Amino acid sequence: MKKIFPTILSLFLSFSLWSQADLEKEQINDSIEKYLNVSIDYSSEYQYKEAIEACKHGIIYANQIKDYFNLAVFYNELGLAYDGISEFSRAKINYLKSLDYAIKVNDDRLQGWIYNNIGNVHTEGFKNTDSAVYYYKKSLDLAKKLKDTAEIFTPILNIGWTYVDQGDYDIAYPYLVKSEKMIFTKYGDDSAKSQINFLLGRYYMFKDKLVLANNYFKTSIDYAKKENLLDELTDTYKQYSILADKQGNYELAYDRLQTHLKYRDSLFNEAKIKENQIALAKFSVDDFKQDLERVKKEQKSQETIMRKSQQISYILMIAGFILILLLINMFKNYKFRNKALEKLRMKNSELREAKEEAEAQASLKSQFFSTVSHELRTPLYGVVGLTSLLSEDFPNLKKNENFKSLKFSSKYLLSLINNVLQINKIESQGVKLASIPFNVKNLLSEVVNSFSFAVSQNKNKVHQVIDPKIPKILLGDSVRLSQILMNLIGNAIKFTEGGNIWIRLESQGTEGKTHTIKFTIQDDGIGIPKEKQQAVFDKFVQLRPIEKNYQGTGLGLSIVKRLLLLFDSDIILKSEENNGTEFTFAIAFEESNELSIKDVSIPIETINTIEKSILIVDDNKINRVVTKRILQNKGYQCDVAEDGLEALDILKVNTYDLILMDINMPRIDGIETTKRIRETNKKTPIIALTAVEEDQVKDRIQEAGMNDFIIKPYDLAEFHQIVLKNLYVHII
Numbered sequence: 001m002k003k004i005f006p007t008i009l010s011l012f013l014s015f016s017l018w019s020q021a022d023l024e025k026e027q028i029n030d031s032i033e034k035y036l037n038v039s040i041d042y043s044s045e046y047q048y049k050e051a052i053e054a055c056k057h058g059i060i061y062a063n064q065i066k067d068y069f070n071l072a073v074f075y076n077e078l079g080l081a082y083d084g085i086s087e088f089s090r091a092k093i094n095y096l097k098s099l100d101y102a103i104k105v106n107d108d109r110l111q112g113w114i115y116n117n118i119g120n121v122h123t124e125g126f127k128n129t130d131s132a133v134y135y136y137k138k139s140l141d142l143a144k145k146l147k148d149t150a151e152i153f154t155p156i157l158n159i160g161w162t163y164v165d166q167g168d169y170d171i172a173y174p175y176l177v178k179s180e181k182m183i184f185t186k187y188g189d190d191s192a193k194s195q196i197n198f199l200l201g202r203y204y205m206f207k208d209k210l211v212l213a214n215n216y217f218k219t220s221i222d223y224a225k226k227e228n229l230l231d232e233l234t235d236t237y238k239q240y241s242i243l244a245d246k247q248g249n250y251e252l253a254y255d256r257l258q259t260h261l262k263y264r265d266s267l268f269n270e271a272k273i274k275e276n277q278i279a280l281a282k283f284s285v286d287d288f289k290q291d292l293e294r295v296k297k298e299q300k301s302q303e304t305i306m307r308k309s310q311q312i313s314y315i316l317m318i319a320g321f322i323l324i325l326l327l328i329n330m331f332k333n334y335k336f337r338n339k340a341l342e343k344l345r346m347k348n349s350e351l352r353e354a355k356e357e358a359e360a361q362a363s364l365k366s367q368f369f370s371t372v373s374h375e376l377r378t379p380l381y382g383v384v385g386l387t388s389l390l391s392e393d394f395p396n397l398k399k400n401e402n403f404k405s406l407k408f409s410s411k412y413l414l415s416l417i418n419n420v421l422q423i424n425k426i427e428s429q430g431v432k433l434a435s436i437p438f439n440v441k442n443l444l445s446e447v448v449n450s451f452s453f454a455v456s457q458n459k460n461k462v463h464q465v466i467d468p469k470i471p472k473i474l475l476g477d478s479v480r481l482s483q484i485l486m487n488l489i490g491n492a493i494k495f496t497e498g499g500n501i502w503i504r505l506e507s508q509g510t511e512g513k514t515h516t517i518k519f520t521i522q523d524d525g526i527g528i529p530k531e532k533q534q535a536v537f538d539k540f541v542q543l544r545p546i547e548k549n550y551q552g553t554g555l556g557l558s559i560v561k562r563l564l565l566l567f568d569s570d571i572i573l574k575s576e577e578n579n580g581t582e583f584t585f586a587i588a589f590e591e592s593n594e595l596s597i598k599d600v601s602i603p604i605e606t607i608n609t610i611e612k613s614i615l616i617v618d619d620n621k622i623n624r625v626v627t628k629r630i631l632q633n634k635g636y637q638c639d640v641a642e643d644g645l646e647a648l649d650i651l652k653v654n655t656y657d658l659i660l661m662d663i664n665m666p667r668i669d670g671i672e673t674t675k676r677i678r679e680t681n682k683k684t685p686i687i688a689l690t691a692v693e694e695d696q697v698k699d700r701i702q703e704a705g706m707n708d709f710i711i712k713p714y715d716l717a718e719f720h721q722i723v724l725k726n727l728y729v730h731i732i
Contacts, residue, residue: 031061032070039077043084044326045319051081069110072101076114083117088125092118109151112142116155123162132162153182157196164199169206176200194223194232198239205243213243233263379622383410384713389629410713433566437592438478440517441466444503447485451493459498462489469507470517473592480563481587487556488521488583495581496525513591524580533573537561612727613637615654617647617670618662618689623712627660627689634720644673651677656684658727661706663690663697671704678705685726 035058042051055078062070075098082091095118102110116139123132136155143151160175179196201216217240224232237260244253305312387410390397397403448462455462485503492501504520528536537557557571564571567587575581614636618624628638639654641647643665659677663670674686688701688709701709710722 025065028061028065029067032058032067035061036070036073036077039074039081043077043081045323046084048081048085052078055081068101068104069107072098072105072107072110072114074098075101076110076117079114079117079121083121083125086125088121091125092121095121108142108146109148112139112146112151112155115139115142116158119155119158119162123158123165129162129166133159136162149182153179153192156182157192161195161199164202169203172199173203176203190223190227191229191232194220194229194236197223198232198236201236201243202239205239205246208246210243210247214247217243230263230266234260237263383413386626389626389633392633433477433480435475435590436478437473437475439472440470440474440505440589441472443478443482444485444505447482447489448503450486451490454490454493455501458493458496460493460496460501461499462493462501462503465502465504467505467507467517470505471515471591474515474589475592476587476589477567480566484560484563484585485519485521487560491556492521492523492525492581496523499524499580508586514588515591516586516588518584518586520582520584522580522582527577527579527581528573528575529577533575536573537571611637612657613639613654614723615639615641615647615650615656615659616689617641617644617659617665617673619643619665620662623662630716630719631723644668644670644676647673648676651681658723659684659686660689660710660723661686663688663692663701671700674701674704674706687722687726 035054039051039054039058042048042054055074058074059071062074075094079091079094079098082088082094095114099111099114102114115135119132119135119139122128122135136159140152140155140159143155156175157179160172160179163169163172163175176196176199180200183192183196197216197220201213201220204210204213204216217236220232220236221240224236237256241253241256241260244250244256387406390403444464444466448464489501489503500523502520502522504522506518506520508516508518510516561571564585569585569587571583571585573581573583614631616624616627616631616638618627618640619642624640628640631638639650639656641650645667647659661670661674670688670690677684677686685707686705688697688706689712690697690709691712697709708722708726710719
């Protein structure tokens with residue numbers, strides 16, 4: 001017998017029947033509850049005729065108040081009753097009616113149970129395996145949607161059982177294994193455990209793995225004996241006898257066959273009760289046969305009842321005994337359920353504690369990376385800044401190879417730091433895509449130009465091809481796109497010597513204002529071995545040929561893959577060892593309404609910087625020196641303050657055209673200093689000059705009243721443009 005879900009009453013009786021204020025509706029709800037109890041009680045005692053009548057009364061009351069939930073419940077119970085008397089067509093009709101109402105109330109759990117019951121009708125009634133499996137899988141899909149492992153178990157077991165009965169053992173096996181894993185964790189009773197062991201025994205006997213089959217049959221019998229499960233004992237001993245025969249132990253096969261016959265006789269006595277009740281019910285299940293044929297059947301039934309009145313008395317006595325056993329079993333189940341609930345509460349408590357601990361660890365990790373970001377970028381700012389100053393003070397150094405190496409190394413170190421911080425930010429779901437206009441051609445040129453030193457060092461040639469169909473101005477996150485391109489182009493340059501790098505942007509079609517662009521980065525370098533093409537997208541994986549040491553953290557491609565997921569895209573790799581590599585991906589961008597992006601750069605020569613005074617507030621001495629020198633070289637007058645308190649004292653005496661404010665400082669930080677300045681001075685532009693990530697401080701600096709921010713270390717030209725922009729806006 002296939003597994004069915006728990007009776008609906010036990011799980012849904014708590015559904016609110018008392019929400020109506022009207023007294024008449026309350027009385028109708030009382031009647032609905034009464035007939036639902038009655039129908040389930042009659043079905044459990046095989047009194048299907050009475051169960052059907054109770055369901056019909058309940059349907060009348062539920063229709064009066066349009067209670068679709070209980071209509072679904074009653075039609076499901078009606079289907080079970082017809083199923084019990086082998087009226088399979090009527091059973092399916094009522095299951096389908098129940099399903100319609102379950103869909104109306106959008107109850108996935110109830111729909112799952114009904115699909116399982118329809119599957120049982122097809123496998124046991126219509127003998128249609130394909131249809132049965134279809135409905136079991138529908139039930140399974142809904143159980144997975146609910147993420148309820150207990151609900152998932154029943155359809156999986158039924159699918160496996162159906163294939164075993166059909167002889168499709170290989171198809172059945174994965175379902176049996178999955179059922180076994182689920183039932184021996186915390187789902188299923190001894191009956192279910194006996195059944196799954198019985199089915200696995202049949203599978204291994206079919207596969208001629210007779211020792212395994214013997215173990216499973218023995219385990220099935222042990223569970224069945226614990227609860228005196230006659231169905232399971234009868235079926236298992238029959239197969240157990242066949243197994244002994246296959247093993248050549250004919251005496252043992254005979255003994256097991258005798259045990260099978262003993263349990264079959266016991267089962268026959270119990271089955272007779274059900275058969276008699278079914279016979280009684282079948283006289284009134286056909287609503288359309290009301291004429292002479294029905295009268296004749298009733299007369300014959302009455303004659304049979306009179307002749308066998310004594311037998312019926314015995315049957316009633318046995319039925320009463322079974323009812324007592326059922327009550328005892330219900331009490332045991334109640335106690336078991338309470339214990340299970342207590343264990344569940346304990347597990348939930350443990351999970352909450354684990355969740356809180358994980359959140360605390362995540363917070364510590366984020367704080368650690370924020371601190372590392374600041375502590376690494378602060379000294380690096382000094383290196384990059386001094387390098388920029390040297391290039392301005394001594395223009396001839398720009399042609400010096402050692403100086404170029406120094407400048408490249410500082411940028412390379414910054415790239416490594418940014419990669420480590422970037423992968424952490426992505427994993428903590430801290431990256432959100434922006435949507436701003438950008439010129440894709442200019443963006444690509446800037447990325448390629450940033451690698452000019454590396455291209456020269458490796459004696460490579462870079463070829464750029466941009467499809468003219470691609471709009472000039474696009475809407476999207478240009479920063480994340482730059483990061484993707486920099487990692488892919490940087491790798492192509494790094495792993496190619498004396499070769500070519502091709503960068504192609506092709507239009508793959510448009511839909512309205514949305515343009516899908518295919519990006520291809522190809523080189524003729526060392527290539528990637530087939531066995532490493534999957535691993536290169538993992539974190540900290542590097543290709544290091546013995547003859548050369550390629551620098552890097554092994555994070556670039558991992559970052560690329562994760563960033564592309566934010567764009568709803570993926571990356572495709574084609575490569576052969578010693579024959580180059582090609583990466584392709586496609587991203588959809590909207591065309592910007594702006595015809596072009598205005599050039600907001602302001603020529604420094606147009607501003608009289610000599611008359612402009614700037615206050616630099618930074619607790620790091622080297623950073624103060626670098627920033628002051630950079631500004632003085634452009635003609636600004638500069639004063640410095642070591643912390644926020646000193647800055648406040650200076651501002652009481654002097655006024656400035658602009659203030660550069662570090663964020664992390666002792667005594668009071670840049671945020672608090674800015675708030676105090678804004679209490680008396682609303683106009684002077686204040687720019688945050690910080691080594692902290694933009695998304696960690698952006699909201700705070702805006703709330704404090706700062707006008708802009710510069711992330712250290714910065715590009716010198718970009719630094720001057722931000723300073724000029726804020727001075728220019730202030731002048732206007």
